[in-house]
Amino acid sequence: MFSFSITAIAFGVVFLAELPDKTALAGLMLGTRYRASYVFAGVAAAFAVHVALAIAAGSVLTLLPHRLVQAVVGVLFLLGAAMLLLKKDDGDEEIKPPADQSFWKVSGAGFMLILVAEFGDLTQIMTANLAARYDDPVSVGIGAVLALWAVAGIGILGGRTLMKYVPLRLITKIAAAVMAALAAFSLYEAIAG
DSSP states (O other), rough: OOOOHHHHHHHHHHHHHHEEEEEEEEHHHHHHHHHHHHHHHHHOOOOOOHHHHHHHHGGGGSSSHHHHHHHHHHHHHHHHHHHHSOOOOSSSSOOOOOTOOOOHHHHHHHHHHHHTTTTEEEEEEEHHHHHHOOOOOOHHHHHHHHHHHHHHHHHHHHHHHHHTTOOOOHHHHHHHHHHHHHHHHHHHHHOOO
Protein backbone atom coordinates (compact mmCIF):
# COMPACT_ATOMS: atom_id res chain seq x y z
CA MET A 1 0.00 0.00 0.00
CA PHE A 2 1.32 3.43 -0.96
CA SER A 3 1.33 6.34 1.48
CA PHE A 4 1.98 9.82 0.13
CA SER A 5 2.81 11.17 3.59
CA ILE A 6 5.48 8.52 4.21
CA THR A 7 6.90 9.16 0.73
CA ALA A 8 7.03 12.90 1.50
CA ILE A 9 8.77 12.28 4.84
CA ALA A 10 11.33 9.98 3.23
CA PHE A 11 11.90 12.48 0.40
CA GLY A 12 12.42 15.40 2.79
CA VAL A 13 14.75 13.58 5.15
CA VAL A 14 16.88 12.01 2.42
CA PHE A 15 16.97 15.15 0.25
CA LEU A 16 18.16 17.36 3.09
CA ALA A 17 20.75 14.82 4.21
CA GLU A 18 22.11 14.23 0.70
CA LEU A 19 22.12 17.81 -0.59
CA PRO A 20 25.41 18.84 1.08
CA ASP A 21 26.93 15.40 0.45
CA LYS A 22 29.51 14.26 -2.09
CA THR A 23 26.85 13.28 -4.64
CA ALA A 24 26.27 16.84 -5.78
CA LEU A 25 30.03 17.27 -6.22
CA ALA A 26 30.38 14.01 -8.16
CA GLY A 27 27.40 14.92 -10.34
CA LEU A 28 28.79 18.39 -10.93
CA MET A 29 32.16 17.05 -12.08
CA LEU A 30 30.65 14.37 -14.32
CA GLY A 31 28.08 16.83 -15.64
CA THR A 32 30.79 19.26 -16.74
CA ARG A 33 32.58 16.60 -18.77
CA TYR A 34 29.90 14.35 -20.24
CA ARG A 35 26.40 14.43 -21.65
CA ALA A 36 24.09 15.14 -18.71
CA SER A 37 21.45 12.57 -19.67
CA TYR A 38 24.07 9.79 -19.84
CA VAL A 39 25.51 10.76 -16.47
CA PHE A 40 22.08 10.96 -14.90
CA ALA A 41 21.10 7.52 -16.23
CA GLY A 42 24.09 5.89 -14.53
CA VAL A 43 23.75 7.85 -11.31
CA ALA A 44 20.00 7.20 -11.14
CA ALA A 45 20.51 3.47 -11.63
CA ALA A 46 23.14 3.38 -8.86
CA PHE A 47 20.81 5.18 -6.48
CA ALA A 48 17.99 2.78 -7.31
CA VAL A 49 20.32 -0.09 -6.38
CA HIS A 50 21.29 1.67 -3.14
CA VAL A 51 17.70 2.24 -2.14
CA ALA A 52 16.78 -1.36 -2.98
CA LEU A 53 19.65 -2.59 -0.81
CA ALA A 54 18.65 -0.28 2.02
CA ILE A 55 15.03 -1.36 1.85
CA ALA A 56 15.90 -5.06 1.62
CA ALA A 57 18.54 -5.01 4.31
CA GLY A 58 16.64 -2.74 6.68
CA SER A 59 18.51 -2.13 9.86
CA VAL A 60 21.23 -4.66 8.99
CA LEU A 61 23.09 -1.87 7.15
CA THR A 62 23.58 -0.08 10.44
CA LEU A 63 25.73 -3.02 11.55
CA LEU A 64 28.39 -2.40 8.87
CA PRO A 65 31.75 -1.53 10.39
CA HIS A 66 31.67 2.26 10.26
CA ARG A 67 35.43 2.61 10.49
CA LEU A 68 36.04 0.39 7.47
CA VAL A 69 33.46 2.22 5.37
CA GLN A 70 34.98 5.59 6.32
CA ALA A 71 38.51 4.37 5.52
CA VAL A 72 37.49 3.13 2.07
CA VAL A 73 35.58 6.35 1.33
CA GLY A 74 38.59 8.40 2.47
CA VAL A 75 40.96 6.51 0.19
CA LEU A 76 38.55 6.84 -2.74
CA PHE A 77 38.34 10.59 -2.20
CA LEU A 78 42.13 10.85 -2.08
CA LEU A 79 42.37 8.91 -5.34
CA GLY A 80 39.72 11.14 -6.90
CA ALA A 81 41.52 14.30 -5.80
CA ALA A 82 44.83 12.98 -7.14
CA MET A 83 43.26 12.03 -10.45
CA LEU A 84 41.77 15.51 -10.80
CA LEU A 85 45.03 17.26 -10.00
CA LEU A 86 47.29 14.98 -12.06
CA LYS A 87 45.12 15.02 -15.18
CA LYS A 88 47.05 16.42 -18.11
CA ASP A 89 45.90 19.92 -19.01
CA ASP A 90 45.94 20.59 -22.73
CA GLY A 91 45.64 24.33 -22.10
CA ASP A 92 42.16 24.48 -23.60
CA GLU A 93 39.44 25.59 -21.20
CA GLU A 94 36.65 24.33 -23.43
CA ILE A 95 35.18 20.94 -22.68
CA LYS A 96 35.61 18.56 -25.56
CA PRO A 97 33.57 15.39 -25.54
CA PRO A 98 35.90 12.39 -25.31
CA ALA A 99 36.08 10.13 -28.36
CA ASP A 100 34.62 7.24 -26.39
CA GLN A 101 31.65 9.08 -24.91
CA SER A 102 29.17 6.29 -25.53
CA PHE A 103 26.06 5.97 -23.42
CA TRP A 104 27.30 2.76 -21.79
CA LYS A 105 30.75 4.11 -20.96
CA VAL A 106 29.52 7.39 -19.46
CA SER A 107 26.52 5.96 -17.62
CA GLY A 108 28.67 3.05 -16.43
CA ALA A 109 31.23 5.46 -15.00
CA GLY A 110 28.50 7.40 -13.20
CA PHE A 111 26.96 4.17 -11.93
CA MET A 112 30.23 2.81 -10.54
CA LEU A 113 31.26 6.12 -8.96
CA ILE A 114 28.00 6.46 -7.05
CA LEU A 115 27.70 2.75 -6.27
CA VAL A 116 31.11 2.72 -4.57
CA ALA A 117 31.15 6.21 -3.05
CA GLU A 118 27.67 6.06 -1.57
CA PHE A 119 27.73 2.54 -0.14
CA GLY A 120 27.03 2.68 3.58
CA ASP A 121 26.31 6.41 3.32
CA LEU A 122 24.17 8.15 5.91
CA THR A 123 21.21 8.39 3.53
CA GLN A 124 21.34 4.66 2.80
CA ILE A 125 21.28 3.90 6.51
CA MET A 126 18.51 6.47 7.03
CA THR A 127 16.48 4.84 4.25
CA ALA A 128 16.86 1.46 5.94
CA ASN A 129 15.78 2.97 9.26
CA LEU A 130 12.77 4.70 7.68
CA ALA A 131 11.72 1.45 6.01
CA ALA A 132 11.97 -0.38 9.33
CA ARG A 133 10.14 2.36 11.23
CA TYR A 134 7.20 2.81 8.88
CA ASP A 135 7.01 -0.80 7.63
CA ASP A 136 6.17 0.60 4.20
CA PRO A 137 9.10 -0.21 1.90
CA VAL A 138 7.38 0.98 -1.28
CA SER A 139 6.56 4.46 0.02
CA VAL A 140 9.95 4.89 1.68
CA GLY A 141 11.74 3.56 -1.40
CA ILE A 142 9.92 5.92 -3.77
CA GLY A 143 10.56 8.94 -1.53
CA ALA A 144 14.23 8.09 -1.03
CA VAL A 145 15.00 7.39 -4.68
CA LEU A 146 13.22 10.56 -5.85
CA ALA A 147 15.20 12.61 -3.31
CA LEU A 148 18.51 11.11 -4.44
CA TRP A 149 17.64 11.63 -8.10
CA ALA A 150 16.71 15.25 -7.38
CA VAL A 151 20.07 15.93 -5.69
CA ALA A 152 21.94 14.23 -8.53
CA GLY A 153 20.01 16.28 -11.11
CA ILE A 154 20.81 19.50 -9.28
CA GLY A 155 24.50 18.59 -9.26
CA ILE A 156 24.61 17.55 -12.90
CA LEU A 157 22.68 20.54 -14.22
CA GLY A 158 24.50 22.88 -11.87
CA GLY A 159 27.74 21.71 -13.44
CA ARG A 160 26.54 22.69 -16.91
CA THR A 161 25.41 26.13 -15.76
CA LEU A 162 28.57 26.74 -13.74
CA MET A 163 30.75 26.02 -16.78
CA LYS A 164 29.29 29.06 -18.53
CA TYR A 165 30.78 31.37 -15.88
CA VAL A 166 33.75 29.59 -14.27
CA PRO A 167 36.76 27.99 -16.02
CA LEU A 168 37.02 24.20 -15.82
CA ARG A 169 40.55 24.43 -14.39
CA LEU A 170 39.27 26.35 -11.36
CA ILE A 171 36.33 23.98 -10.85
CA THR A 172 38.72 21.02 -11.01
CA LYS A 173 41.06 22.54 -8.41
CA ILE A 174 38.17 23.38 -6.08
CA ALA A 175 36.68 19.91 -6.52
CA ALA A 176 40.05 18.30 -5.78
CA ALA A 177 40.42 20.43 -2.65
CA VAL A 178 36.92 19.49 -1.48
CA MET A 179 37.61 15.81 -2.18
CA ALA A 180 40.88 16.02 -0.25
CA ALA A 181 39.05 17.63 2.70
CA LEU A 182 36.35 14.95 2.59
CA ALA A 183 39.08 12.30 2.44
CA ALA A 184 40.76 13.78 5.50
CA PHE A 185 37.46 13.90 7.38
CA SER A 186 36.56 10.31 6.43
CA LEU A 187 40.00 9.01 7.37
CA TYR A 188 39.87 10.92 10.66
CA GLU A 189 36.50 9.30 11.43
CA ALA A 190 37.92 5.88 10.53
CA ILE A 191 40.89 6.33 12.84
CA ALA A 192 39.19 8.17 15.72
CA GLY A 193 35.89 6.47 15.43
